[in-house]
Amino acid sequence: MPESLRCVPPNAIIVGYDFSTGGVKALAFDLSGNTVAQVRLPTDLWTEGGVSELNLMQLEGQARAATRAIASELGTRVADWGTGGCGISATHHTAGRIDDRGNQVRRAICWNDQTLAQYHAEGLKRLGGQNRAKELTGGPWAVRYSLSHLVKDEHALSEADWRRTDGVVPHGPLAAGYLTGRFDVTSVSSAASTGIMDLRTNQWRKEMLDAIAKPEYRDLAWDSLPDIIDMNQPVGPLSDSVGLDASLPANCRPLVFPTLDDQAAGLIGGGAVEAGQVAIILGNSAVVNSSSARLPQSGTLDAMKLNWGPYLWMRCYSNGAQFLDEVAGKDWFKVEEAAKVPPLCNGTSVLPFLLSEPSVGVEAPRVEWHPANTENRAIKVRACLEALAYLLARAVREHEQAGQTVTRVTVSGGMAKSQLMCEILASALNRPLERLVSDEGPALGAAVAALAGLESHLRKHQGIAEPYTAADAVSAMVRFRARVDPRPEWVKDYARGQDVFERWLNGRRPS
Numbered sequence: 001m002p003e004s005l006r007c008v009p010p011n012a013i014i015v016g017y018d019f020s021t022g023g024v025k026a027l028a029f030d031l032s033g034n035t036v037a038q039v040r041l042p043t044d045l046w047t048e049g050g051v052s053e054l055n056l057m058q059l060e061g062q063a064r065a066a067t068r069a070i071a072s073e074l075g076t077r078v079a080d081w082g083t084g085g086c087g088i089s090a091t092h093h094t095a096g097r098i099d100d101r102g103n104q105v106r107r108a109i110c111w112n113d114q115t116l117a118q119y120h121a122e123g124l125k126r127l128g129g130q131n132r133a134k135e136l137t138g139g140p141w142a143v144r145y146s147l148s149h150l151v152k153d154e155h156a157l158s159e160a161d162w163r164r165t166d167g168v169v170p171h172g173p174l175a176a177g178y179l180t181g182r183f184d185v186t187s188v189s190s191a192a193s194t195g196i197m198d199l200r201t202n203q204w205r206k207e208m209l210d211a212i213a214k215p216e217y218r219d220l221a222w223d224s225l226p227d228i229i230d231m232n233q234p235v236g237p238l239s240d241s242v243g244l245d246a247s248l249p250a251n252c253r254p255l256v257f258p259t260l261d262d263q264a265a266g267l268i269g270g271g272a273v274e275a276g277q278v279a280i281i282l283g284n285s286a287v288v289n290s291s292s293a294r295l296p297q298s299g300t301l302d303a304m305k306l307n308w309g310p311y312l313w314m315r316c317y318s319n320g321a322q323f324l325d326e327v328a329g330k331d332w333f334k335v336e337e338a339a340k341v342p343p344l345c346n347g348t349s350v351l352p353f354l355l356s357e358p359s360v361g362v363e364a365p366r367v368e369w370h371p372a373n374t375e376n377r378a379i380k381v382r383a384c385l386e387a388l389a390y391l392l393a394r395a396v397r398e399h400e401q402a403g404q405t406v407t408r409v410t411v412s413g414g415m416a417k418s419q420l421m422c423e424i425l426a427s428a429l430n431r432p433l434e435r436l437v438s439d440e441g442p443a444l445g446a447a448v449a450a451l452a453g454l455e456s457h458l459r460k461h462q463g464i465a466e467p468y469t470a471a472d473a474v475s476a477m478v479r480f481r482a483r484v485d486p487r488p489e490w491v492k493d494y495a496r497g498q499d500v501f502e503r504w505l506n507g508r509r510p511s
Helices: 056-082 117-127 130-137 147-156 159-164 171-180 188-192 206-211 215-223 240-245 262-269 321-328 336-340 343-347 377-401 419-429 441-462 470-477 488-505
Strands: 014-019 023-029 035-042 085-090 095-098 104-109 167-170 185-187 227-229 277-282 286-292 302-305 311-317 349-353 366-370 408-412
Touching: 014 056, 014 171, 014 262, 014 441, 023 056, 023 441, 035 056, 056 095, 056 104, 056 171, 056 240, 085 171, 085 262, 085 441, 095 171, 104 147, 104 159, 117 130, 117 147, 117 206, 130 206, 147 206, 147 215, 159 215, 167 171, 171 185, 171 188, 171 240, 185 188, 188 302, 206 215, 262 277, 262 286, 262 311, 262 441, 277 377, 277 441, 286 377, 311 377, 321 349, 321 377, 336 377, 336 419, 343 349, 343 377, 343 488, 349 377, 349 488, 377 419, 377 488, 408 419, 419 488, 441 470
Parallel strands: 014 085, 185 227, 277 408
Antiparallel strands: 014 023, 023 035, 095 104, 095 167, 277 286, 286 311, 302 311, 349 366
């Protein structure tokens, strides 16, 4: 039986912030996981020259603006937030540089920056290859990890900027810093996505900085890393400055708990905290995550660490909803006729790589149609959905090949609102999908982790020995709607389509 809350008041509100490259959300949840207030704000990225970078002054503004807005939306319930807490989800492998005032030295380089491959290759060669990275950290160093940023900085950043940097801080801990005034700590989850933390010990590995050529820059980078803290140790309360800006009562300064990368947040927000549980997040990127007590036994899956203990196995595809929006139109979900198109779209298919996808051997954008692009909107939409389903099925198979025994698959994110997408994916996997009541997996996950941290923190101060775990918080807050089963009449068609998709990836165009 799940452990019940003993210390957090029953009327408490937990706010989950979700900072992404597509926008910012703040959702206020009650202790049963019901959304009681929400706000959404835009994100503007710097993309000139193939980069993907976030201005940290914008991030500070987003943190403050979201807090002002959610406090206003809570109205008379804002006092209940004072007895609750705050959790933060933010994009993995995204980090910026700040000075000792918390001001920007360099914009945050984002996970989907297309300029990093050459620097990653350079640093990996200097380090001694992936086997050396796995020896030091337990997992591979992928292109998007923020260690690649440091190699790029050696080429692109002045020595003066290296020397005035006080912290190299990931996206989530930066947001937490702008909310609390404290930038000197990071979570296990955020540290794991830098490529510098040992996943087995939750400690920084200085040897990974051998990827940087200059010894003095290695030392500066080492000195700029924040301390790694436990998930139950608060970063701090909302600062007085933020509280006054949001017109919060003087006694309403909820605690902010260590942040989660969006993949970890999506995993716990999808209820996946036990080994074998897989969470598929259908957002701008398309992600397949799973929780495991051990590191992957083979393959090239990203391996990270969860704040609550287990490892996170991840396959993150850059090509998700942004591919659909660009190729099928942002209103693709309104094309009801797509549900009437038969599986395999009467022979029309597409490769869904608006951006490169090195994990499947696609080194440059590759949107290819067979036999040709179509003007039929319904066929186009369904062909795009099928292509993404094949990509996701490929990732689930990778998890299994790496040693995962899949016991449950949950699905969340904007694309999960589409019944057709879920039915296609369930049929391609030949597995039922558990669909969340909340479509906001990362924000909910941030709130769930914050609830676990808050209850544990209060129990420690009240001398209560019994633990309150992340799984207990999931039982309280995560709810599922009716599951989506495979369509039996589609399963064989999609098995055949998957085979064609794999051969196409390897250069054998469909006949």
